[in-house]
Amino acid sequence: MNDAEIAALLAGAPVEPCGGAALHLLTAADWLRLARLVDPADFAGLFVADGRAHALYFRAAPLLVAVTLEGGAYPALSPVIPDAGWCERLAVDREGAVATGAADTRPAIRHGEGDSAWPRFDAPAGEGAFQVGQGPVAGLIARPVHRRFTIEAGRIVRLEHRHGYACRDIASLLHGKSPRAAARFAARLVGDAVVAHALAFARAAEAAGGCDVPPRAAALRAAMLDIERVTAHLLALAAALDAAGRPGLATSLGRARDDIAAAVAVLFGHRLMMDAVTPGGLEVDARPEALPALAAALAEAAASVRRVGEFRVRRALGPAAALARDRARAVLARGAAIVPAIEAAPPGEIVAALPPVSAAGLGSAGSSRGMVHHWVKLHDGQIAAAALMDPAPRLAGRLEVAAAGLDIEGFGVLEACYAVPPGAIDG
Amino acid sequence: MDDADDPVRVLSTRLAATGQALLGRSLAVRHVDAGSCGGCEIEIGACRRLRGGMAAQGIALVDDIRAADILLVTGVATRNLAEAVRKSLAGMAPPRFVVAAGDCALDGGVFKGAPPVLGGVQAVIPVDLLIAGCPPSPRQILAGLAALLEANAREARVRRTEPNA
Numbered sequence: 001m002n003d004a005e006i007a008a009l010l011a012g013a014p015v016e017p018c019g020g021a022a023l024h025l026l027t028a029a030d031w032l033r034l035a036r037l038v039d040p041a042d043f044a045g046l047f048v049a050d051g052r053a054h055a056l057y058f059r060a061a062p063l064l065v066a067v068t069l070e071g072g073a074y075p076a077l078s079p080v081i082p083d084a085g086w087c088e089r090l091a092v093d094r095e096g097a098v099a100t101g102a103a104d105t106r107p108a109i110r111h112g113e114g115d116s117a118w119p120r121f122d123a124p125a126g127e128g129a130f131q132v133g134q135g136p137v138a139g140l141i142a143r144p145v146h147r148r149f150t151i152e153a154g155r156i157v158r159l160e161h162r163h164g165y166a167c168r169d170i171a172s173l174l175h176g177k178s179p180r181a182a183a184r185f186a187a188r189l190v191g192d193a194v195v196a197h198a199l200a201f202a203r204a205a206e207a208a209g210g211c212d213v214p215p216r217a218a219a220l221r222a223a224m225l226d227i228e229r230v231t232a233h234l235l236a237l238a239a240a241l242d243a244a245g246r247p248g249l250a251t252s253l254g255r256a257r258d259d260i261a262a263a264v265a266v267l268f269g270h271r272l273m274m275d276a277v278t279p280g281g282l283e284v285d286a287r288p289e290a291l292p293a294l295a296a297a298l299a300e301a302a303a304s305v306r307r308v309g310e311f312r313v314r315r316a317l318g319p320a321a322a323l324a325r326d327r328a329r330a331v332l333a334r335g336a337a338i339v340p341a342i343e344a345a346p347p348g349e350i351v352a353a354l355p356p357v358s359a360a361g362l363g364s365a366g367s368s369r370g371m372v373h374h375w376v377k378l379h380d381g382q383i384a385a386a387a388l389m390d391p392a393p394r395l396a397g398r399l400e401v402a403a404a405g406l407d408i409e410g411f412g413v414l415e416a417c418y419a420v421p422p423g424a425i426d427g
Numbered sequence: 428m429d430d431a432d433d434p435v436r437v438l439s440t441r442l443a444a445t446g447q448a449l450l451g452r453s454l455a456v457r458h459v460d461a462g463s464c465g466g467c468e469i470e471i472g473a474c475r476r477l478r479g480g481m482a483a484q485g486i487a488l489v490d491d492i493r494a495a496d497i498l499l500v501t502g503v504a505t506r507n508l509a510e511a512v513r514k515s516l517a518g519m520a521p522p523r524f525v526v527a528a529g530d531c532a533l534d535g536g537v538f539k540g541a542p543p544v545l546g547g548v549q550a551v552i553p554v555d556l557l558i559a560g561c562p563p564s565p566r567q568i569l570a571g572l573a574a575l576l577e578a579n580a581r582e583a584r585v586r587r588t589e590p591n592a
Contacts, residue, residue: 111507136511137459140488141468144460144508165508166462168538184537191466191562235469254476258565261473271564272466421465 002037006063009034013065018375019207019361021062023054028075031055031067035080038063045373045389046077046087048095055084056373056389062362064375069097076102082401086393086425093164094171094427108393109164109426121148121160128152132408136165145422149408156411159403161396167426174386179205179279179354179376182383186374187274189388190424192232195224196367197388198277200374203363205279208378209355217281217352219345224273225365226334226341227264227294231257232368232419233327234301237308240324240417243409244316249307256301263297266290267342281351286342298335305331319402319410320417327368327417356381369395369419392424453485454572457495457519461512461548462538463502466562467529471501474565486572492518497575500554501562503531503538504545516552524575527554528568530561 009030016023026034035055044058052066053074067074076099077084088099089108098105106120124131129152136144144165150158170189174182179202186201187194199221206213213221234257241250261271267290268276276284307313308328314321360377370391377385399418403411460468475481475488489495492515500512516525527548530536534547548554558571 109507136508137457137492137515138490140458140490141471142458142460143468144462144502144505165505165511166460166464166502167505167507167543168462168503169541169543170538173538173541188464188466188537188561191464191469194464194466235472238472251476254472258473258476265564272469272562274466274561423462423464426462 002039006034006037009037010063010065017359018064019210019359020204020364021064021362023360024063024065025052026065026067028067028070031065032075032077032080034065035077038081040081040083043077043081043083043394044371044391045387046084046091047375047387047389048091048097049375049377049385049387053091053097053099054375054387056362056375058364058371058373062364062373064362072096073098073100075100078103083394083397086397090393090425090427107164109167111162111164121162122150122158124150124152126152129157143422144426149403149411151408154407156403156406156408159400159411161400163396163422163425165426166423168423170427171386171388174376174383177383178381179378179383182386183278184275186386186388187277189427190390190392190421191272192235192419192421193228193367193369193372193390193424194272194274195221195228195277196365196372197374197390198275199225199365200363200372201376201386201388202277202279203365204361204374204376205354205363205378206361207363208359208361208376209357209381211280211352211354213281214349214352215346216285216348217350219341220282220286220350221277223286223338223341223345224268224276226338227260228273229366229368230298230301230331230335230338231260233331234260234305236368236417236419237305237324237327237331239419240317240320240413241308241313243412243416244318244320246313246316249304249313252304252307253301256297256304259297259300260294263290263294267294278351280354281349283351285350286345288342291339291342295339298338302332302335317417318413319406320414323414323417330368354381367391369424388427390424392420395420396425453487454497454576455487455489455495456497456499456572457489457492457515458499458501459512459515461500461502461508461532461551462505462544463529463531467501467532470562470565470568471499471528474568477565477569480565480569484569493520495519496523497572498523498525498552500525500527500532500548500552501529503535503541504548504551506543506545509545509551512548512551524555525552526556526558526571526575528558528560528563528571530559533557533559536561 057063146162187198238254373389
């Protein structure tokens, strides 16, 4: 069994304390051996800090490992774990750390000046193949990303992305700030996972400091996370249905989301719940007078979402039908539990003090795209280093693979349903 | 909300009053994301769905930059997207207006001072109207467009009174 082999491999490795997980320091050989033993789907992120490359795997619990950089390089995971490809390219651009043996060594977010725009795209191979560029200003609501399609006989044979247009370098902005002050930045990585990132960041800081969150804050945080996932699923479904030529149902789903947002604006003081979560607990308490409106909006969402299962809708969604079904099921499963969970939240304090410590911590939270993870290293209560890991870079790689064989219209539907915001990759 | 304060109603009234103004009764809006988290885009999407909102008032998001009356810019102005923002404005025929929506577009918001960030949209192109908020609500965005229409109508009246203007 792999699990036994993984346990044996880790047993021989030195361990450093890291709140919320343990940091296993591996040799280069063990780093690669572990990559072959784990399920590639468990890969959750990669970051470089303290002269080490760190890989995070996550199934039921996090497994954090690191390898020391040798001459600014570390062994590439991407030949074994394709999802790591974009993460390795990002590590070159952000930290200058090179993945030895990586399949793709082009920059991810670093651009040249003027005509030397970078990265270059692969030239189309074969007669009859041609390339079409799209973005960074394309679509009715533009997304800051450039896509290059190589098309042959009306089908996409290759899709490449150029990212970095929305690069704000959030990790560097966190440096030297207290976790409370830095939470505003962590929450603004990506607009459809505000609570997830704020919560993962808060949990990382709490794990480093050994801070226990009051029970009321913990219960409300879980409900907020569910609200955010429901709204993000609704937005992704609405965008996919719009692209699939079902504007009526798309508008119903979108309006259900808007009604939830309006109720949440009263409940937690902000439509996207920005700055509601803080390390140590919550900034705002729930205002129960908004619960009937929230319950009504969630019921409306459930009614609309059930229509995603209709045969005609499924057929219109084409390549995105399976993903849309999963999103619809998530809305139904999570939506029903939100209002009872808020009503059942125990009374009491909503925030606890965060001790100023010198330690590292890892925190995780669920978003509509999958788990997001934050790693922070504190020095006397100030952030010395941080890494923000969203599933977006992994999904970007998967979208490039899934695009092959589709026509442009089919890709538009799939891309909308994937809902990979460029801001989450650019950081 | 009081009906008199409802931005949608205000927009409707102002549009009726300025029906023959420079931009006519419809507005074509080209959106550009200059480096946003995606929050402002979610609310622009909500603007389109608002009952009695954008569509009912003749405001439409358009794909073609040449057809646009308004360039609606969200997000901080990043180094990497500055060129695309300049080219977008250059592609528009006058009369053209630039609306910066959201705190990031205003002055860089929380990302002010980050190395890849030039600042607000004004760091790259001149802006006619700023809409604050992180993100601004759909009604705030509509109220901003209403304000722009009103200012535009005033400008048009001044032009009409000047011969050969």
